[in-house]
Each structure stands twice: as structure tokens, then as C-alpha cells.
Amino acid sequence: MIKAFVVDNDRLRLADDLVANGDQVVWADLLNPTKEEETTIETWLGVAIPTREEMEEIEISSRLYIEDGAYFMTATLPAQTEIDDPLMSPVTFVLAGPRLVTIRYHEPKAFKTFPLRAEKVATGCTTGNTILIGLLEAIVDRLADILERAGRDIETISRDIFEARSTKVNKRNRDFQELLKAIGRKEDIASSIRDSLISLQRLTGFLAHVATQIKMSKDVRARIKTVSRDVLSLADHATFLSQKISFLLDATLGMISIKQNAIIKIFSVAAVIFLPPTLVASIYGMNFDVIPELKWELGYPFAIALMILSAILPFWYFRRRGWL
Template sequence: MIIAYRSNGESMMLPVDQQLQTLPDDVVWLDLAHPTREEDHYAQSLTGIEVPTREDLRDIEPSSRLYTEGRAHYMTASLLCHAETATPKLADIAFVLTDRHLVTVRYDEPKSFKLYAAALGRQSNGPCAPHVMLVKLMETISDRTAEILEKAEMKGEALLLAIFGDGNEPVKRRPPRFLENLLSSIGHHHRLISKARDSMASLSRLMTFLTSSPVVQSDAEAKAICLTVTHDLQTLSEHAAFISSNITFLLDASLGLINVEQNAIIKIFSIASVVLLPPTLVASIYGMNFRFMPELEWTWGYPAAIIMMIVSAVIPFFFFRWKGWL
């Protein structure tokens, strides 16, 4: 699918079966979403530049993500997608900037693209150049990343309350396997933050490359926006590192509480074995088959043995309670 955006923010579809010979003069952005090979060739014929394919994005080396070829600047960044789902992932997005057009190639649906496209439809500040459109798209991506981190921080607070409670009342006994299930939530939380940090590192490199391009250097407003976005990404990276350290604390706390509960269970079994040891000793003594055992001839021998076993079990129990071990 090819969506063309005019300089005034209006959009239109460019179906392959109704191929245009040339693009309208006011089209500045071609967004290729899940393009087929035919759509790749169609975009190349319209813009006169080589458009990265799915194979190019998959096989591109980290050191070859940013380069200039002729009059086109090629940039590839990893954007976080599906952040609200259980399987967030990084999607490689290609940005190709020329004097006349901005071309984006993507095989996923980052929410920032939808947000920016909706904002373009509402703009009323006149024509927009390709490099300005790219810079503002990067600004939207940065804002979307900030939103993801804000929600992630709220999720971390919720996990913290689930582990320790709010402090106003004692933590109630947790259901079985509650903490084990909580570890899964912490793992998903860490996965989201990890991918967000990888995305921001990729975007920071792209912004450095874009800021140093001649077309941005010659535009004071675009350069100012680039510097602001770069600073925002640095701040967000620091904030993501802070959230990541909190996740480490949550993980350590959960594992510690699991150990506490396991130790409590082991303590119960240990105390039970100690409490039952004296009665077992008494029963073992009177279970021995000796011919001469005076207690066997007692009328109250059997009740006396039972009482001895009960007393020998009760005394260790209350002794442990007195020591505070129970």
C-alpha cells in the first residue's frame, strides 16, 4: 500500500493498477506500508531513487543504517511496535530523504505513524517541505516513546504495590503461585523497557545523522526541532535506565519473597519433625519386644504411655512459641 501525502497534509492512495507517470508537484511524502515488489518498483519509478525492500531491511548491517547515496539520504531506525500487547517488538523502518520527497518503508504498524498522519490532516500552517515533515515525524516518534515509558512506569508502580502493598495495612496472604506469576509480569515489563532502550539508541543515531545533513543545517527551525528531539531522546534513555533499575529491584524483591515463603514452609516441616520426635521415641521404646518390661504389667501403663507422648510433643511446641520461632 502506498499513501501519498501532500504538502498541505492531505493524503491519497496510489494503487499500482492505476499507475501515474509522475507525482503531483505538491506530494512530499510517500509512505509504503507492507509494500509488494510491484509497489516498490512503482515508488522507484515515481521518485527516481532506489527504495529499500524487505530483504534490504532484514539484512542491513548496524554500521550501514545511515548513509548518503547521490542526492538521497538513507536512514534506518528500529521503532517499538505493539507496546500495549504481550509481545512488543522492534520493527526496522527505512527513511529516504531527498530534496523533493520523503519515502518511508515499513512492514509493521507503529502507532506514531498513525498519530502523525492524523496530525497532518489537521494542520493549517501552509506547505511543508520533506525534511520538515521527517523532522516532525521524528518528534512524534519521540513523544510516542515518552508515552510508552510513562505507561511502563505506571505498570512498575502497580507491580510494586502487588508485591509490598500500599503500607497502610499488612499484606494479606497471597494466593498460591502468586509471586511466581508475578515474575512473568516482571519479565514482560523488562522486555518492553529493553526494546524501548534499543529503539531510542537507534533513533539517537538517526537524529545525529539527520541534524548534520545540509538540508537541516540550512533550516534554523528544523535544526532547532532536531536538537530538541535529540535532547528528549537522551533524557528518555536516562529515564528508561531508571525504570530498568526499578525492574531489577522488583525481580530481586519477588525472588526474596519466594525464598521467604519457601523457608516458612521448610520451617513448618522442620518444627513438626522435632515436635513429633519425642512421641516417636516413647512409642519406639514401648514397641520393643522385651520379655521383662515392668510397664507391660501396669493397669495404667497404656494411658501413661499415651500421656507421655502427648506431653513430650506439647513441651517442644510451647518452647518454640516462647522463643518466637513459630
């Protein structure tokens, strides 16, 4: 699908047809393009656009390059960020003179919100380079929103870990299982956003060089620097969140270990407490003809009292030492 945009009163307007409005189109957005649509764009732009396989290559030289006077820039962007399993896919920006072409195979939210805003408000996006800067600003804002939401979710997880848990073993185990799953999902999001920000950081550095080379206006160059600084700060924040998630994972595993050790300690103490009474019962349960207490009238109460006392003394000792 091809969406073609023209400038109308300093606002972007969706054109009915790319071919009919070819001279006025400043931005062509390709979503899951067919071979025919790729051919149409290449004819209109005058340069060949990359295939999906070429977009997915990770080498810098395959993502940031100049060809036939056009500048090709590819970044990895997330989509479906409303859920905890975002779809990561590359998006290529082709800047050829006053025209911009974007090629994508998924729908990042910025590609929905930016055109709507540019149609309603005069944002100054009248050429390919200004539209590219506006798009990058919208993308960075969206990534910042995702990181803010992830940060709030991580704070909630942190409180759940360190607050008092349920005393019921089954309920407590289910709680820890859910926490581990939540931590894993947040780590996936943080890692995905960090990868996206790294690709954007490289893109903005390349774009800053392009801006100097083709002598873009001072305002555009200043906006590129601002976007670059924002991307750098968000990358640092994403790294911080990843480190915090690693700490929470270690803390959760530590809490699980503490709970398991407490259960094992209870069984160990119970075994030690019941060991002396078992020894006494074993002695008086031996089948020998001559046992001094066998004919004693108080032998049975004496044995019972001795077993109780032998159980109380270890319990008292453990309490005195603070082991219980």
C-alpha cells in the same frame, strides 16, 4: 501501498495518485510495497530504495548512509503497542532534497496520528525535512506514552509483590506465577522500547550532521536537538525501568523462597516436636518380658503424659526462642 501527500494551505493532503501529482508530492509513505511500487518510487525519487533485508541489517553503515545525494536513515520502531507483545520492525526514512520517502512493513501508530493532525492543523510541515522532524516528534511522543504506561503497570506489580498475599497455598502460587509472567512481559516491552530509542538516538545524531551539511534552518536544527535530548532522556528512563523490573524479579523470587522456607520450617518443627513422643512410644512398645512399668496400673497414663510433655517442651522452647 503508496500514500502520497502534497502541501495544501500549509497542511498535508493525501493525493490521489503519485505519478499524476509527482511534482507536488513532498512525502511518499510506502507500506509493504510491491516490486512495481518500489520501481515507481525509485523512478520518482531518482535513487534506489533499500530492500526489506537491507533494512533489517544492524550495522550502522547499513542504517545511516548517503547515496546519490539522498540521506538514508533506518530506525527500529514498535507497533501493536496496545498489547504486551509489540511488533518491532525497521522503518527507513529517505530524505532527498525537498522530498521524503518512508518505507515500512508494519504500522506504528505515529504514522496514523501524524498525517491526520497535519491535515487538520498547519504544523509547518511543508518540506521533506520538516515532515521528517514532525514524524520523529510524533514517534518520540508515542514512545513516551508507552513508557509511561509501562511505568504505571510496574508500580502496580510492585504493590502486588510487597502487599500481603493470600494465605491459601494454591492461590498464593497462582499469584506468584501471574506476577512472574507480568514481570517478563514488562521486561520485553522495556527492552524493545530501549532498542528503539537507541536506534533513534543514532538517527537523530546523523540527522543533526545532515542538517548542518545541507544548511537547514535554525528552527529545524533546534527541533532536531530537542528531539535528540528527548530520546536520550527516554532512553535513560527505559534503562531505569529495566533495572526496576530486575529488582522486582529478584524480589518476587525472594518472596517465593521465603514462603517455601516457611513451609519447610513448619514440617521441620513438626518433625522435632513429634520425635520425643515417638521415642517414648517406641520404648514402651518393645516386646521384652521384663519391663518395670508393664504391671504398673498407672503405666499407661504415665506414658501418655510423658509423650504429651515431651511434645509440649520443644514447642515451648521454639516459641521462647522466637522460631515460631
